[in-house]
Amino acid sequence: MTEKTQLGFIGLGVMGEPICRNMTNADLGSMTVFDLADGPLTRLEADGASRAKSVAEVAKSARIIFLSLPGGPEVESIILGKDGLLENGRKGQIIVDMSTCPVAIARKAAAALDEKGMIFADAPVARTRQAAIDGTLSIMVGSDEETFETIRPYLAAAATDITHCGGVGTGQVVKLLNNMLLIQSVVALAEALTIGERAGVDRELLVETLSKGSADSFALRNHVKKAMLPRNFPVGAFGTDYATKDIAYALELAADAGVTSPAGELAKKMLEKTSAAGYGAEYFPVLLKLIEGEG
Structure with missing residues (x-):
């Protein structure tokens, strides 16, 4: 230039x-x-x-x-x-x-x-x-x-x-699928964190051990370690309502392609429940609170 x-x-x-x-x-x-x-x-x-x-x-x-x-x-x-x-x-x-x-x-x-x-x-x-x-x-x-x-x-x-x-349009296709997979992963990790702790395993030890095996992921290293473990869910990050919007767009894309996405639908329902509990503006890994029964 x-x-x-x-x-x-x-x-x-x-x-x-x-x-x-x-x-x-x-x-x-x-x-x-x-x-x-x-x-x-x-x-x-x-x-x-x-x-x-x-x-x-x-x-x-x-x-x-x-x-x-x-x-x-x-x-x-x-x-x-x-x-x-x-x-x-x-x-x-x-x-x-x-x-x-x-x-x-x-x-x-x-x-x-x-x-x-x-x-x-x-x-x-x-x-x-x-x-x-x-x-x-x-x-x-x-x-x-x-x-x-x-x-x-x-x-x-x-x-x-x-x-x-x-x-x-293909950039949006890839981005929506990226976010759908991320949100599904965060829901699954929140479940694993809650189950492991209640079964007697220290949550930090659980996360560190999972990160050394096939359960390792970007979501585990970032959303779990930086948000769920310290229970840090700020407003002004990628909030629950924004995550809900994105997975809704991804499910629209799936419908247009003639594909059903049960995992995507479940993740969307969890986000909607989190928002209804008053956490719509907070960083979306706050859905952990709903899985723990605090919502």
């Missing part, structure tokens, strides 16, 4: 703010940012970004626009809604959605943008908020090859693993 690109970022929440900060600090282009909350805008201005007053202002200033939004309705509204990116965008502009979103919405947005000569890529992220801060995310991209090569240097500021999964 001989010239710096005009970049935009919309959605500066739990993951969006650190992702945007890493892209801004990488000095790959001038960054214009927008969010409904003032705090992240002020912090990113201090990092060198420019504050926009609206989605339309970002659309008119940037060549590549990144989105990190709560879910499908927000993505659809920002791209296709009144005063959105489609309405204010221009030919050749690239929209990169880093949210977790239904596959159907990703492909609907791509088709609408394509009619105006605009380009869409889905690029949802995996791993934790700390990974977003550290720039060590895994990003799964659905796009054509040329678009993937264009956006990869910018994604590299936020991730150590960037995978081109195929055409539009």
Whole structure:
């Protein structure tokens, strides 16, 4: 890249703010940012970004626009809604959605943008908020090859693993399956932790021993060791209601593919029960409390 690109970022929440900060600090282009909350805008201005007053202002200033939004309705509204990116965008502009979103919405947005000569890529992220801060995310991209090569240097500021999964929508397919498997694993680990302790095994010894065998997993090393063991379930991490949304999207995908997912349905029911008990905003491994009978 001989010239710096005009970049935009919309959605500066739990993951969006650190992702945007890493892209801004990488000095790959001038960054214009927008969010409904003032705090992240002020912090990113201090990092060198420019504050926009609206989605339309970002659309008119940037060549590549990144989105990190709560879910499908927000993505659809920002791209296709009144005063959105489609309405204010221009030919050749690239929209990169880093949210977790239904596959159907990703492909609907791509088709609408394509009619105006605009380009869409889905690029949802995996791993934790700390990974977003550290720039060590895994990003799964659905796009054509040329678009993937264009956006990869910018994604590299936020991730150590960037995978081109195929055409539009395939990044979301892989991300939804990733989250479905993760949530199912956390439910199973919460059950194992509770059963083992009540059967007389020290929970820390149980976890350390499981991590040395075939039960080892990312979920055990992170969600169990860093959340369940210390009983640390903060608000502002990947909350129960967000996890419920993601597994619901995964089950929609399964239904569209003609596949039933009993394990996915059970995990979704556990998350819904956890939310109903008042833990909707807390880090989703809090479902341990329901399995222990505290909910």
